[in-house]
Amino acid sequence: MERLSKDAYERQTAATRDERMAWWRDARFGMFIHFGLYAQLGRNEWAIPFENIPVEEYEKLADQFQPKEGAPREWAALAKKAGMKYMVLTTRHHEGFSLWDSKVNPYNSVNHGPHRDIVREFVDACREFGLKIGFYSSLMDWHHPDGWRCAFDPEARVRFLDYIKALNRELLTQYGKVDILWYDCPMPMESWEGWDSLEMNQQMRELQPHILINDRSKLNEDFGTPEEHITKTDRDWEACMTFNGISWGYVDSAQARNYSYNAQQIIKMINTCCEGGGNLLLNIGPAPDGSVPEEAIEPLETVGRWLEENGRVVYGKQTRKIEWNKPYCGNAVSGSSSDGKTIYLWNWIWPTGGEMAIGGYQKAPKAIRLVRDGTPIAFEHRGHRILLKNLPAQSPDPHAGITMIEMEFDEMPPYQFASYYPQLHLGDDQAADVEK
Numbered sequence: 001m002e003r004l005s006k007d008a009y010e011r012q013t014a015a016t017r018d019e020r021m022a023w024w025r026d027a028r029f030g031m032f033i034h035f036g037l038y039a040q041l042g043r044n045e046w047a048i049p050f051e052n053i054p055v056e057e058y059e060k061l062a063d064q065f066q067p068k069e070g071a072p073r074e075w076a077a078l079a080k081k082a083g084m085k086y087m088v089l090t091t092r093h094h095e096g097f098s099l100w101d102s103k104v105n106p107y108n109s110v111n112h113g114p115h116r117d118i119v120r121e122f123v124d125a126c127r128e129f130g131l132k133i134g135f136y137s138s139l140m141d142w143h144h145p146d147g148w149r150c151a152f153d154p155e156a157r158v159r160f161l162d163y164i165k166a167l168n169r170e171l172l173t174q175y176g177k178v179d180i181l182w183y184d185c186p187m188p189m190e191s192w193e194g195w196d197s198l199e200m201n202q203q204m205r206e207l208q209p210h211i212l213i214n215d216r217s218k219l220n221e222d223f224g225t226p227e228e229h230i231t232k233t234d235r236d237w238e239a240c241m242t243f244n245g246i247s248w249g250y251v252d253s254a255q256a257r258n259y260s261y262n263a264q265q266i267i268k269m270i271n272t273c274c275e276g277g278g279n280l281l282l283n284i285g286p287a288p289d290g291s292v293p294e295e296a297i298e299p300l301e302t303v304g305r306w307l308e309e310n311g312r313v314v315y316g317k318q319t320r321k322i323e324w325n326k327p328y329c330g331n332a333v334s335g336s337s338s339d340g341k342t343i344y345l346w347n348w349i350w351p352t353g354g355e356m357a358i359g360g361y362q363k364a365p366k367a368i369r370l371v372r373d374g375t376p377i378a379f380e381h382r383g384h385r386i387l388l389k390n391l392p393a394q395s396p397d398p399h400a401g402i403t404m405i406e407m408e409f410d411e412m413p414p415y416q417f418a419s420y421y422p423q424l425h426l427g428d429d430q431a432a433d434v435e436k
Helices: 006-027 071-081 118-128 154-173 197-207 253-259 263-276 294-313 428-435
Strands: 029-033 086-092 132-138 180-184 238-241 279-284 334-338 342-347 356-359 367-370 379-382 385-388 403-408
Touching: 006 132, 006 197, 029 071, 029 132, 071 086, 071 118, 071 294, 086 118, 086 180, 118 132, 132 154, 154 180, 154 197, 238 263, 253 294, 263 279, 263 294, 263 334, 263 342, 294 403
Parallel strands: 029 086, 029 279, 086 132, 132 180, 238 279
Antiparallel strands: 334 342, 342 403, 356 385, 367 403, 379 385
């Protein structure tokens, strides 16, 4: 088939993007799973280059790799319980070991170790629990002999690109509908031309017309992927985060626990994504037998219980890309998000004196209530302040102590922050308006 130019291809994908991205924009929260031979070492998924492990030594891990039956179902069950809407699995990480029955790459989980198709088990588990399916595919490969020669040897480059394309064709033709193709690590080549990404991605979209593709093949594609930081951009974005700030792959749970996120930190990350119109893809690195790392279970289950009561503030387009949204829409102990007429306060620290104030609002809300059950909250609008009155002594949220409060307005409050202290962050024109 004749290939489109880069401009024509980007126009074509942009024309279908809203329809293809609709479910993803509603989802907000997904699970990343880094699982491979490196789990057996427990020293980070980059152990092979960081420790200079010879390939022939590392290869011995393949026959020792024995994930238990049903491990992917455990991942999916936890993701569902946590309120996640999709999962992305490292089908082949940089180590070059494929977790499926690959005819292109005999270094795989059917020829070695468990002699099972782990990707098939993952797909079946996602479908059982109603989760969208994402396949991570590394562009870098430490095992393939052309994985580094491709940067300077034209023949090696052709062979290696054919290899990568063939692997991805297998993934996108053997498992039914796939929702996400998540590229990673476009090294050693440095451009989309080097990776032939224009040709490659058009091939992938022919196989899966509704697929979403991230930006790591050096083309912008459908969404950006900030890693280990949550940063708003002007396009669709998804922050991918480790669970401990140390490793994507498995590390000893007893030691990792002290570095790992608790439920409150996860919910705070979700709030940042809601404020900025992005998604959170939170990683777990299963143990060598495929078990969910112990330190991730309780926090994710707690987040799931919290989302059961507060999820309508998280899921869906209503909280996406609220351009006016600024920190002052909450207060110093609360975050915020909005659907255009309702402002949601994500309260981190509950007041002990029965009152809490929110500054900057020149108009009074129509009503204020708890998100979880609709309990009304008494309030007073005084000057440029909203004072919440007669609050209970303890946070009404029984799960994480993060209380969600909704302030409903007849129309969007003014963009301008009305402050008694304009020198903090207002320009001269805004300060003049406040003085009036």
